[in-house]
Amino acid sequence: MSQQEEFFEYINNGYATKCDYIELGAAMLGEETITNAIVKIPLKTLNRHGLIAGATGTGKTKTLQVLAETLSDKGIPVLLMDIKGDLSGLAQPSPGHPKIDERHAKIGFPFEAKKFPIEVLTISEQKGTRMRATVSEFGPVLLSRILDLSEVQQGIVAIIFKYCDDNKLPLLDIKDFKKVLQYVTDEGKEEIQKEYGRISSSSTGAILRKIIEIEQQGGDLFFGEKSFEVEDLTRIDENGRGIISVLRLTDIQDKPKLFSTFMMQLLAEIYETFPEQGDSGRPELIIFIDEAHLVFEEASKALLNQIESIVKLIRSKGIGLYFVTQNPNDVPEDVLAQLGLKIQHALRAFTAKDRKAIKLAAENYPSSDYYDTKEVLTQLGIGEAFVSVLNEKGIPTPLARTMLRAPMSRMDILTDKELAAVIDNSKLIHKYNQELDRESAYEMLNSKIEKINLAEEKAIKDLKDQKERERNKKSSSRTYTTSSTRQNPIVKVLTSATFIRAFFGILKKVMK
Known part of the structure; x- marks a missing residue:
């Protein structure tokens, strides 16, 4: 048996699967592609998460696109974080190219051009179906971890949520939370202290500064109503294909706080909402997080622990998380250890640091x-990668240098006109893009403060009126007394006697 025949058998045996699967490409021996030595990913293990890594320009985004297409064709919904803005082309078929046909001839199956059903989402000012969440949905623990608060500050946030729950004050957006902070520090200080304990104004000031940081990165657009229902990420179109939700994030690369805030809330909401799936044989939803370093680079230790916990637990809900980044080292080791599928594109060795990173990356593979x-x-080369997946028994497959298949959809962005057509045809945009600003903590506390101020003003006015009446009464009394004593000596004597008794009465009280 020749080396090529041995290798063909080695790959086909290693990637053989009895369950449903998607085809990623064909294995390579040296520079030669071994036709029909197909590298397959079992649907059953896609909820074991994954990594797509490689230097800029090596084809990571196209690999992500291929995976999203093949998953959609299998009826599996997908959520993509489109940070570079080059994934909207999924909505249009590939125009084709001779090099694409040549590539697929080497792989061993023909190329088919097609478009896919997409939903354009946004958490910023970009066009699309808006994704929002209320402050209440975050809860005190997650909000505190995202804000990187101290234990004392976390306690204050917990008190604020408890106070709002007890008094039926909905915490919907940032202005609600800021208003409650102001209230517990100023007008409601005594009320809070009596019921929940003393709150330091320096601590509330520190929390407010963290909130303003989120607000400046666009949090005022993200926090609010109508809350996005995560079940809408799992829709199937009329042809049985999974909807690919493309979240446009091209304007938040310099806002990592907002991005990590959104990601943690979304994953927490999915974990809380989706039922346990067990061993169903296929995932419920696959989420691709492009430029994954943005999630981790400014995350606190507490937030990293939260991410690690969710990565471990969320797969039981049938959710697969796929991190896309330049270097595996961008992902914390504890998270990296949870990833079953690894697709490694080329790395560049320009410096000693690069060579060290390559050595570490190589150690991640069998x-x-x-x-x-x-x-x-x-x-x-471009469009080539090392691939290792988990077979249906959860065992890593042999490492395979793989010639990846080409995307079936356009490898470019949509035009403005095409993008507008996709958004206009959305079945979700009318559900989520209506502006809601119902009465919440902000309005309720403003009303309460206004009533307090009016009561204080009335009390001050009543006191002034009372003093004025007393002054007028005393003035009238003095006038009457003076006039009467001049006319009647007996009154004068009685008045003097009264004064003397009053004086000695005071002395008696003092002496007692």
């Missing part, structure tokens, strides 16, 4: 008799 992993990592 050893192979057919590859010097560390060496090949720098030689992979």
Whole structure:
């Protein structure tokens, strides 16, 4: 048996699967693609999460696009974080190209151009179906972790949520939370202290500064109503294909706080909402997080622990998380250890630091008799990658240098006209893009403060009126007394006697 035949058998046995699967491409031996040595990903293990890594320009985004297309064709909904703005082309078929046909001839199956059903989402000022969440939905624990608060400050946030629950004050948006902070520090200080304990104004000031930081990054657009229902991410179209939800994030690359805030709330909401799926044989939803370093680079230790916990637990709900980034080191080790599928595009060795990173990346993959992993990592061409997946028994498959299939949809963005047509045809936009500003904590506390102020003003006015009446009464009394004593000496004597008794009465009280 020749080396190619041995390798063909090695790959086909390693990637053989009895359950449903998606085809990623064909394995390569050296620079040669072994036709029909197909690298397959079992649907059953897609909820075990994954990583797509590689240097800029090596094809990570196109790999993400291929996975989203094939999942959609299998009836599995997908959520994509489109940070670079180049994934909207999924809504239009590929125009084709001779190089694409050549690639697929090497892989062993023909190329088919097609478009896919997409939903354009947004959490910023960009056009699309708006995704929002209320402050109440975050809860005190998650909100405190996102804001990176101290234990004392976390306690104050918990008190604020408890106070709002007890007094039926809905916390919907940032202005609600800021208003409650102001109230418990000023007008409601005594009320809060009596019921819940003393709150330090310096601590509330520190919390307010953290809230303003989120607000300045666009949190005022994200927090509010109408809340996005995560079940709408799992829709299937009339042809049985999974809807690909493309979240446009091109304007928040410099707002990592907002991005990590959104991601944590979304994952927490999905975990709380979706039922336990068990061993169903296929995922409920696959989420691709492009530029994943934005989630981790400014995350506190508490937030990283929260992310790690969710990554571990959310797969039981049938959810697969796929992190897309330049280097595996961008993902914390504890999270990286949870990822079953790994697709590694080329890495570049320009510096000593790069060479060290390549060595570490090579150690993340199974050893192979057919590859010097560390060496090949720098030689992979565009659209090629090392692939290792979990088979249906949860065992890593043999490492395979893979010629990846080409996207069936357009590898470019939609025009403004095409994008507008997709948004106009959305079945969700009318549900979520109506502006709601119902009465909440902000309005209720303003009303309460106004009543307090009016009561204080009335009390002050009543006191002034009372003093004025007393002054007028005393003035009238003095006038009457003076006039009467002049006319009647007896009255004068009685008045003097009264004064003397009053004086000695006071003395007696003092002496007692």
